[in-house]
Amino acid sequence: MEQMKDNLPEVDMEKLRIVLDVKERYLSGALPLDEARAILRERVKTLRPYEIALAEQELKTFEDDECRKEDIQQMMVLFQDVLDRSRPDLPEDHPIMCYIRENDAMRGLLKQVEELAQYPVIKNQWLELYDELHKHRLHLSRKQNQLYSILERKGFDRPTTTMWLLDDFIRDEVRDARRLLEEDREEEFIAMQPVIVADILDLIEKEETVLYPTSLAMIRPDEFEEMKAGDREIGFAWIKVGAGNRTEESKKPLPATEAAGFASDLAALLGKYGFTGGSTPGQLLEVATGQMTLEQINLVYKHMPVDFSYVDENEIVRFYTDTDHRVFPRSKNVIGRDVKNCHPRTSVHLVEEIIDKFRRGEQDEVDFWINKPGLFIYIYYVAVRDEEGRFRGILEMMQDCTRIRSLEGSRTLLSWDKSNKAASKHSDAPYSAPATTPAPEAPSTTDKQAEGESEYVSCSCMKGASHAPKAPEAPQAEASTSTPAVEASAPERAKTATEITGATRLKDLLEQHSWLKAKLPEINPAFKMLSTPLARIMIPKATVAMMSERSGMPLTELIAQLQRVISEHKG
Structure with a gap:
C-alpha cells in the first residue's frame, strides 16, 4: 500500500510533531490559547491543510468516533494565524468543486431550518424541507464510494476510518428527525433542529478545511477526470453538473x-x-x-443475468460484473481495495465474521434478502476454495428476483409476451418489460449505508457503490423525487413526441415508444440506471425535467435529443 506522504509535497515531520503537541496540550487545558498561538506563529509559521491530515494519519493513534468528537471550530481558533483556508479556484464540474457547491446549497437549507423552527410547526412545510435534506445522501455516497476510495489507496485512510462514522451519524440524525415529524412528535422534532444544524455545519467545516484541500494535494488531475463518470452515476444533490468532455490532457494514455x-x-x-x-x-x-x-x-x-463480485483470500476486491442491469451501482475504484474499508465501521464486524467463518471452514455460504413492496433482492455469499480445500476468497451473487418470485403455474412453450424480459431490450415491440419489471439501488455494501436500516452485508464494496453500503434507498431511487416538476395532466401525457415538455412523464414516453429506453444511454450515460432494478421505482415518477436534473443536461437540450431520437426512429 502506498504511503500518504509519498503522494504529497515534501513535509517537515518535526513541524507536524510540534503542531500535534500544541494541539493536544491546548485541548487538555495545559496550554492557554494565546500561548499556543504564539508557539505556532514562531515555530510553525504556515500550515497547509494536508499537513494537518498527514499529522493525524502518521503521528496519531486511531480513536473510535474521533471525527465526530473533535470540535473543528476550536481547531480553527487555534490555527487561525497559520492555517491556509483559501477556497480553491476550480471549474464547476471538478469533483471537489461539486462537493463545495453542494455544501453551499446545504447551508441555504440549514438557514431555512433555523427560520422555520421559530414558528409553529406546519407539517407539510417541514416535510418538503426534509425531502431536500434527504438528498444529502448523494453527497455522502459519492464521498464514501469515490473520494475515500482513492485517498485510501494513496495511504490516507482517516476519512474511511473516522469521517465515514460522522457521515452515517448525520444521515441517521436526519432520518430519525423526520420520523419524529411523521409521528407528530413536534416538540422532540423541533428540539432536534439546532443539533442537526450544528452537526451538519461541523461536517461541512471538516470537509472544506482538511478533506478537500488534502484531496487536491494528493489526487492527480487525470484521476479527478476519471472520477467524474462514477460521480455522475451516483448523482448530485441540489446542483446541476453537465456531462462534459475530458480535456485533451486527460485523454493522454495513462x-x-x-x-x-x-x-x-x-x-x-x-x-x-x-x-x-x-x-x-x-x-x-x-x-x-x-x-x-x-x-x-x-x-x-x-x-450475466445475476451480479457477481469476487474478494480474494487477502480480502481485496478483485472483480465485479459490470452489467447494464446490475442491481446496485458500482465504481471501479473498489478494485484493489480492502473489503473491510468498503463498509462503515459499524458494520465491519459482520464482514469480518463472514470472512473468518469462511476462512476457518466453519461455514461455506450465507444469504440475505431485501423484501419490500414490489421488490425482492436476493444476496448470496459463498466461500471460494481450491481443489485442496484452501480458502481462496469470497464470491458474492446478487439478483433482483421480483419477477421470478411472482411466477405461477408453468410455462413449457415458447412465448414472446411482455413477461419475456429479453424481448424488450432490443425489440421495437409495443411493450417494455424492463421498465416495469426490475428495481432498487446501492452497492451491496451500500444498502447499509444509504438506508441505515438493512441488515445484509455486501462484500463487493460497490457504494456506492463502494463504500459498501449506494444500498437500498439508493441515491438513484432518490432521483425520482429530486425535481419539483409538476405532474403532467392527462392531456399533457397524451401529447405526441414532438410536443415533449419538462412535465412529460417518462412512463408515457416509454408506453408510446417501447424501444426508447435502450436508446436513452446514448443521449446521456446517466440514463443507464433505467436498465437496473431501480427503474421500477424511477420510471413511474420521473418527468423529463427530473431527467434533466439527474443527468445534468439542460432541459432544452434533453428535449431536443429525445425528439431527434424519436424522429430518426420513425424515419
Whole structure:
C-alpha cells in the first residue's frame, strides 16, 4: 500500500510533531490559547491543510468516533494565524468543486431550518424541507464510494476510518428527525433542529478545511477526470453538473498499470493460475471446462443475468460484473481495495465474521434478502476454495428476483409476451418489460449505508457503490423525487413526441415508444440506471425535467435529443 506522504509535497515531520503537541496540550487545558498561538506563529509559521491530515494519519493513534468528537471550530481558533483556508479556484464540474457547491446549497437549507423552527410547526412545510435534506445522501455516497476510495489507496485512510462514522451519524440524525415529524412528535422534532444544524455545519467545516484541500494535494488531475463518470452515476444533490468532455490532457494514455481495465485484470488473474496467453486477441484460453477467448469471457460476464463480485483470500476486491442491469451501482475504484474499508465501521464486524467463518471452514455460504413492496433482492455469499480445500476468497451473487418470485403455474412453450424480459431490450415491440419489471439501488455494501436500516452485508464494496453500503434507498431511487416538476395532466401525457415538455412523464414516453429506453444511454450515460432494478421505482415518477436534473443536461437540450431520437426512429 502506498504511503500518504509519498503522494504529497515534501513535509517537515518535526513541524507536524510540534503542531500535534500544541494541539493536544491546548485541548487538555495545559496550554492557554494565546500561548499556543504564539508557539505556532514562531515555530510553525504556515500550515497547509494536508499537513494537518498527514499529522493525524502518521503521528496519531486511531480513536473510535474521533471525527465526530473533535470540535473543528476550536481547531480553527487555534490555527487561525497559520492555517491556509483559501477556497480553491476550480471549474464547476471538478469533483471537489461539486462537493463545495453542494455544501453551499446545504447551508441555504440549514438557514431555512433555523427560520422555520421559530414558528409553529406546519407539517407539510417541514416535510418538503426534509425531502431536500434527504438528498444529502448523494453527497455522502459519492464521498464514501469515490473520494475515500482513492485517498485510501494513496495511504490516507482517516476519512474511511473516522469521517465515514460522522457521515452515517448525520444521515441517521436526519432520518430519525423526520420520523419524529411523521409521528407528530413536534416538540422532540423541533428540539432536534439546532443539533442537526450544528452537526451538519461541523461536517461541512471538516470537509472544506482538511478533506478537500488534502484531496487536491494528493489526487492527480487525470484521476479527478476519471472520477467524474462514477460521480455522475451516483448523482448530485441540489446542483446541476453537465456531462462534459475530458480535456485533451486527460485523454493522454495513462501508464499501463493504471490504464489496465477489466480485460487486463482478468488476463493477469488467469495467468496467475496457469491460463496464459490471454493478451493475444482471439487466442483461446484453456478454462476449466472448455476454451474461450478473453473477449468471449468478458462478454459472458457482461451479460450475466445475476451480479457477481469476487474478494480474494487477502480480502481485496478483485472483480465485479459490470452489467447494464446490475442491481446496485458500482465504481471501479473498489478494485484493489480492502473489503473491510468498503463498509462503515459499524458494520465491519459482520464482514469480518463472514470472512473468518469462511476462512476457518466453519461455514461455506450465507444469504440475505431485501423484501419490500414490489421488490425482492436476493444476496448470496459463498466461500471460494481450491481443489485442496484452501480458502481462496469470497464470491458474492446478487439478483433482483421480483419477477421470478411472482411466477405461477408453468410455462413449457415458447412465448414472446411482455413477461419475456429479453424481448424488450432490443425489440421495437409495443411493450417494455424492463421498465416495469426490475428495481432498487446501492452497492451491496451500500444498502447499509444509504438506508441505515438493512441488515445484509455486501462484500463487493460497490457504494456506492463502494463504500459498501449506494444500498437500498439508493441515491438513484432518490432521483425520482429530486425535481419539483409538476405532474403532467392527462392531456399533457397524451401529447405526441414532438410536443415533449419538462412535465412529460417518462412512463408515457416509454408506453408510446417501447424501444426508447435502450436508446436513452446514448443521449446521456446517466440514463443507464433505467436498465437496473431501480427503474421500477424511477420510471413511474420521473418527468423529463427530473431527467434533466439527474443527468445534468439542460432541459432544452434533453428535449431536443429525445425528439431527434424519436424522429430518426420513425424515419
